[in-house]
Amino acid sequence: MTEQPKFQRRKRRGAVAVVEQPQRIAEQPVDHTLEELEALIAEKEALLQRKAELEAKRLREAEREAERARAAKAAEEQARQAKAARDAELEAKRQARQAELEAQKKRDAEQAKLAQIERAAKPKTPLVLARPPEPKPTPAPVFDPxxxxxxxxxxxxxxxxxxxxxxxxxxxxxxxxxxxxxxxxxxxxxxxxxxxxxxxxxxxxxxxxxxxxxxxxxxxxxxxxxxxxxxxxxxxxxxxxxxxxxxxxxxxxxxxxxxxxxxxxxxxxxxxxxxxxxxxxxxxxxxxxxxxxxxxxxxxxxxxxxxxxxxxxxxxxxxxxxxxxxxxxxxxxxxxxxxxxxxxxxxxxxxxxxxxxxxxxxxxxxxxxxxxxxxxxxxxxxxxxx
The missing domain is CATH 3.40.50.300 (P-loop containing nucleotide triphosphate hydrolases)
Incomplete structure (x- = not known):
């Protein structure tokens, strides 16, 4: 065999080393057993199930919160309508009372005017009675034969x-x-x-x-x-x-x-x-x-x-x-x-x-x-x- 130069030999050895290293890693023995893998898988599934349950709980909480929000909004709307109805009723009563007061004021004015006319028509000299009026006799009850x-x-x-x-x-x-x-x-x-x-x-x-x-x-x-x-x-x-x-x-x-x-x-x-x-x-x-x-x-x-x-x-x-x-x-x-x-x-x-x-x-x-x-x-x- 023809002797190769030194630097070529060194290079070749380095390539061999690079190639052989993965092989050694692959050939290393597996430390985990089948039971351990199954346990890991079960643990993973439990975690996934727990995650799903938490997600469902979160969704239910979100739905209940939305329902409470809707109920609160409906109650607020009902209260607003009731308040509007009371306000309308109070306003109607106030207007009726105002109309009644105005009508009474008008009647009072008319009565005052009539009283003034009567006073003007009466003689200024007061009427003097010779004797007090006799009381009217109480009518006897009607007898039905x-x-x-x-x-x-x-x-x-x-x-x-x-x-x-x-x-x-x-x-x-x-x-x-x-x-x-x-x-x-x-x-x-x-x-x-x-x-x-x-x-x-x-x-x-x-x-x-x-x-x-x-x-x-x-x-x-x-x-x-x-x-x-x-x-x-x-x-x-x-x-x-x-x-x-x-x-x-x-x-x-x-x-x-x-x-x-x-x-x-x-x-x-x-x-x-x-x-x-x-x-x-x-x-x-x-x-x-x-x-x-x-x-x-x-x-x-x-x-x-x-x-x-x-x-x-x-x-x-x-x-x-x-x-x-x-x-x-x-x-x-x-x-x-x-x-x-x-x-x-x-x-x-x-x-x-x-x-x-x-x-x-x-x-x-x-x-x-x-x-x-x-x-x-x-x-x-x-x-x-x-």
Whole structure:
């Protein structure tokens, strides 16, 4: 082998050294085992998972923060709107109050102007009264008589019984019923013209038909519109009005006249019926004989009760069925309580002297409405019953 120069040998050795060094490094043994690598990988994965969890937590926190921000903004907007509404309401109230004050100011100005005009129109000299004005009386309370009419008891009318008892105004089948209608109308006119209310019905002697006349008049008057009628059976020595109307629960009219029972508790009226008898008829029946009838009629309690009936019921007509005038002094005792007299005479029984004697006993102070001729035969249809 040809010997090479020294510097070339040195250069070659350096190249070999450079080439051989990586080989030696690659050939060095690995210090880490497989278990260590797996542990490192697991640790890395745990770190990555932890990082992901932290990132998710951060995102959730960011979302909650954004939600709180939105809620705060919404609450702020709601508060702003509420404040704006309150401000608008206060402004409306302020404007309304301002308008009211201006209107009141205008009214005050007008009143002041009117007061100034009145003061200018009044005389400067004050008015001197001779005496202080009297206080106005307090008006009395208005009394409604309908309450009393509604309070009385009612009884049923039996048309057949009334017909059997000769109450011809009930069924109106007998042509003579028109005579009672004429009597009713003339009597009402006479009472109205003279301001009378109380009419005594009597006869000179018994069996002349005075109770028959009173019952027929009551039925006829009940059909007169706006006419309130009170009929009292004051023939207390021989009461019979309840027999005509078929009423058994009569009570004693003497108890009413003494003031033991009130008029509205004793009086009775017609119940709704088929004969068109009105509801404004109040009848005071009597079922007990009164031995001291004249004394009771003269007692002050009788006057008080009759006045109370007028006050409570405001009747237009008060009919008193009295006993025969020539048999006792009951009619004379009743004289201070009546306004007018109606005498019932029986055809063929009553004499002219009886009628004159009846008028004489009652005196000139009691007006005679007329004489009703009952039980008369062959009377022309154009004749009146009195």
């Amino acid at each position: 309908e309450a009393s009419w509604k309070a009385i008891d009612r009884f049923q009318l039996d048309p057949q019984r009334l017909a059997e008892r000769n109450v011809i105004t009930a069924l109106r089948q007998d042509p003579s019923h028109t005579r009672f209608d004429i009597l009713r109308t003339r009597m009402l006119q006479a009472l109205s013209e003279n301001g009378w209310k109380r009419v005594a019905i009597t006869s000179p002697t018994k069996d002349c038909g005075k109770t028959f006349t009173a019952a027929n008049l009551a039925i006829s008057l009940s059909r007169q519109e706006n006419c309130r009628t009170v009929l009292l059976d004051l023939d207390m020595r021989s009461p019979s009005l309840h027999k005509i109307f078929g009423v058994s629960d009569t009570g004693a009219i003497g108890d009413m006249l003494r003031g033991d029972i009130s008029p509205e508790a004793h009086l009775q009226g017609f119940a709704p019926n088929s004969i068109a008898a009105g509801s404004h008829v109040a009848i005071g029946f009597n079922g007990i004989v009164e031995p001291y009838a004249a004394e009771l009629l003269q007692d002050p309690s009788t006057r008080a009760v009759l006045d109370e009936i007028e006050r409570q019921f405001k009747p237009n007509v008060m009919l008193f069925d009295l006993p025969p005038a020539l048999l006792n002094d009951d009619v004379i005792a009743m004289r201070p309580h009546i306004d007018a007299l109606l005498i019932v005479a029986a055809g063929g029984m009553t004499k002219a002297n009886d009628i004159k004697e009846t008028e004489r006993r009652l005196g000139d102070g009691i007006p005679l409405l007329g004489v009703v001729l009952n039980k008369a035969e062959h009377v022309e249809s154009s004749d009146y019953p009195y």
